[in-house]
Amino acid sequence: MKLRKNKLAATVIVLSVAFLGVIIYTINNEEKGAVSSGVGSAINPLQKVVYSFNNKIKGTLDFFLNFSEVKNENDELTKENIELQNKLLEYDTLKEENDRLREVLNFKNSKNDYSYIGCNIIGYSGESYSDGYIIDKGENDGILKGMVVIADKGLVGQVTSTGTNWAIVESLLNENIAISVKVNSTGETAGILKGYVTRSNSGLTKITNLSLDSEIKEGDVIVTSGLGQVYPKDIRIGEVVSVESDEIKVMKTAIVKPYVDFDKLEDLFVIIPNETREVKYDN
CATH class of the missing domain: 1.20.5 (Single alpha-helices involved in coiled-coils or other helix-helix interfaces)
Structure with a gap:
């Protein structure tokens, strides 16, 4: 127990x-x-x-x-x-x-009956391009006074003086240059073209000595006529931008804008005629 x-x-x-x-x-x-x-x-x-x-x-x-x-x-x-x-x-x-x-x-x-010399612009002969250009080719290259100068768009002007390795080209904007021209579409000999500069307009040219019955009109293409053998014929110059009639002088005038932009020129070509003893262009 x-x-x-x-x-x-x-x-x-x-x-x-x-x-x-x-x-x-x-x-x-x-x-x-x-x-x-x-x-x-x-x-x-x-x-x-x-x-x-x-x-x-x-x-x-x-x-x-x-x-x-x-x-x-x-x-x-x-x-x-x-x-x-x-x-x-x-x-x-x-x-x-x-x-x-x-x-x-x-x-x-x-125009294969001429020779061509390419050249470069190295300066202005005056204060601006309207006074002309200095190019880097001269007498040593066969360039003589009176020879015609062109660019890709058309006529530039004419050689007015030369050195051994340089030359001066006066442009068609200069009033000293006179060019016999015609209307490309009609063949009408349209008078004499010179430079035309005013305060409001620059880079233009004017055709004078047109008869009152001339059919020249705005938009017409102007080319060299070849008269006088100073310029080869049919070089493009520019386009008519206006036409005026002068009843007192009994003639018309036409303002032409060149195809060449003279402020932007780079390459120029001098046209060498076959006969250089006296510079003339056979047309």
């Missing part, structure tokens, strides 16, 4: 200790959970700040890396663009030169 009581007491003690251990373990876990939850609540805002800061740094680094790449690409594109512009400019220059030479060649083919 006593032994049974002892076993029962031992069993109660063991169960009590086990139960107490469970209680203590549970309490400890709850406290740890509470502490852990508290620490987590305190740390979470800091984690958000750190995460956000890291993202901003990463974004900034990505921006600078991408910016560097974009800048390098932009520099390459700029370089390529400049090269393309230079090539396009070179192409346009060559095309313009080719077009000018083709125009001169067409005239040369139609």
